[in-house]
Amino acid sequence: MDPKASWRKYMTLVPENSSAVTGTQTNFASGKLKRRRVHDEDEKHNAKRKLTEYNVTSSPLLRIPAEIRRMIFAHVLGGHYVHVEQLHLGNVDRYEKKDIYFGQGLWNEICHEPDLEATAYKSFRDAKMGSDAAPTPYGKTKDGEDLAQGYHVDSWTYRHRECGKEPELHRFNIALEEWKARKSLSLGCLRTCRLVHKEMRTLPYSENTFLFRNPTTFQTFVSSIRAEQLRALQRLSLPIAVGSAPFSEGRNKLWTSILWNSHLANRMQKLRHVDITVELYFPRDAFQDRNQQVQAQPSYSKPRIEDCIDSINVSGTHAMNTSTDWTKQFARLSPGIPNFRIVVCDDPLSMWGIVGRVTAIRDWRIRDERIWMGERNQKCLTVEQKQALGQELEERLRAEAKLG
Numbered sequence: 391m392d393p394k395a396s397w398r399k400y401m402t403l404v405p406e407n408s409s410a411v412t413g414t415q416t417n418f419a420s421g422k423l424k425r426r427r428v429h430d431e432d433e434k435h436n437a438k439r440k441l442t443e444y445n446v447t448s449s450p451l452l453r454i455p456a457e458i459r460r461m462i463f464a465h466v467l468g469g470h471y472v473h474v475e476q477l478h479l480g481n482v483d484r485y486e487k488k489d490i491y492f493g494q495g496l497w498n499e500i501c502h503e504p505d506l507e508a509t510a511y512k513s514f515r516d517a518k519m520g521s522d523a524a525p526t527p528y529g530k531t532k533d534g535e536d537l538a539q540g541y542h543v544d545s546w547t548y549r550h551r552e553c554g555k556e557p558e559l560h561r562f563n564i565a566l567e568e569w570k571a572r573k574s575l576s577l578g579c580l581r582t583c584r585l586v587h588k589e590m591r592t593l594p595y596s597e598n599t600f601l602f603r604n605p606t607t608f609q610t611f612v613s614s615i616r617a618e619q620l621r622a623l624q625r626l627s628l629p630i631a632v633g634s635a636p637f638s639e640g641r642n643k644l645w646t647s648i649l650w651n652s653h654l655a656n657r658m659q660k661l662r663h664v665d666i667t668v669e670l671y672f673p674r675d676a677f678q679d680r681n682q683q684v685q686a687q688p689s690y691s692k693p694r695i696e697d698c699i700d701s702i703n704v705s706g707t708h709a710m711n712t713s714t715d716w717t718k719q720f721a722r723l724s725p726g727i728p729n730f731r732i733v734v735c736d737d738p739l740s741m742w743g744i745v746g747r748v749t750a751i752r753d754w755r756i757r758d759e760r761i762w763m764g765e766r767n768q769k770c771l772t773v774e775q776k777q778a779l780g781q782e783l784e785e786r787l788r789a790e791a792k793l794g
Contacts (some may be wrong), residue, residue: 445583452585463590468597471501472575475554476607484562494610500573501601502552507627511665514543514733514780517773527744531759541742541770543735546629546667548744554603592622596660599625605648612652623658627665630716631737649719661724667733668783670771671740698771698779717783721790730787734776742770
């Protein structure tokens with residue numbers, strides 16, 4: 391064979407980006423494999439398209455109008471209070487050994503007390519003082535007097551004390567089975583076919599109320615969902631600690647910094663309802679300087695509503711900017727004006743809280759609960775004061791939302 395003809399035949403067999411042209415090692419079969427791969431992908435795409443067309447024409451569910459189909463899925467997937475929780479990083483390997491994997495450690499659980507959460511705001515606004523007040527979980531004194539009547543409002547943490555519990559490590563294998571059997575929001579029905587997924591992928595986010603125990607879980611959640619799903623969120627419920635105690639200030643700043651750093655301003659376009667439970671605490675000497683300045687009587691040591699508003703930076707007297715004011719951050723989540731509902735209660739870990747009371751009585755060596763009640767009567771906000779503070783916060787949030 392003529393050498394030139396042989397060379398031309400060789401060049402027709404060599405792919406373009408081969409060593410003969412580029413000086414790199416060549417796989418002579420790569421061109422053929424590439425053509426075969428493209429052919430296989432085309433066949434796979436055609437098969438999926440034909441299956442979709444077949445489902446649309448043969449499935450009873452897909453033959454009904456899209457509006458009715460959406461109502462059906464809304465009934466199945468919506469109407470829940472969904473706790474979004476996140477595993478501690480150190481516990482993830484325990485689950486992986488059991489072949490349970492999480493993308494970012496997120497998991498969910500349907501709220502155990504949906505009715506209690508739904509009526510929390512109304513119960514707070516309708517709370518009474520004196521003999522008309524509802525009984526509290528604090529118990530009674532030896533004389534039959536309710537320990538916290540006229541002061542106690544259920545906190546977010548107390549309302550959901552049975553929700554979002556991880557398996558206990560000391561009985562992990564047994565508790566894991568109980569945890570796996572929990573009632574959760576499953577999205578398996580959205581994986582039935584492409585059409586269902588396309589039509590309903592934002593439905594779970596628009597038809598449920600999502601509850602977040604802490605800001606880090608909220609940050610992980612909003613960063614792990616699509617932009618269209620973030621826009622579909624309509625209802626949120628969360629606690630935020632405010633006040634002058636060290637732990638309150640840290641939790642408050644964490645919410646503020648995460649909302650600011652996540653660049654969430656105006657991204658939740660359909661957000662309609664935001665329920666915030668303000669877990670409040672001021673230490674025993676929080677307003678001592680104020681008392682000395684006005685030469686107040688001992689009975690004047692109780693915080694006034696003006697003091698509380700000023701101390702949690704919602705009165706406008708402090709030089710707060712957008713990146714450090716939590717009220718501004720929540721008000722900027724949506725371009726609209728969501729319905730903010732505020733419940734004000736005592737921080738459960740504080741001296742007046744249902745958990746912290748036991749610790750405070752022990753640490754302060756209070757042998758008679760009436761001593762604790764006397765301290766509370768001077769230092770703790772009454773139900774009426776908490777209602778007034780909640781109303782002031784709601785007005786501030788609405789005003790900030792209008793300003794954009």
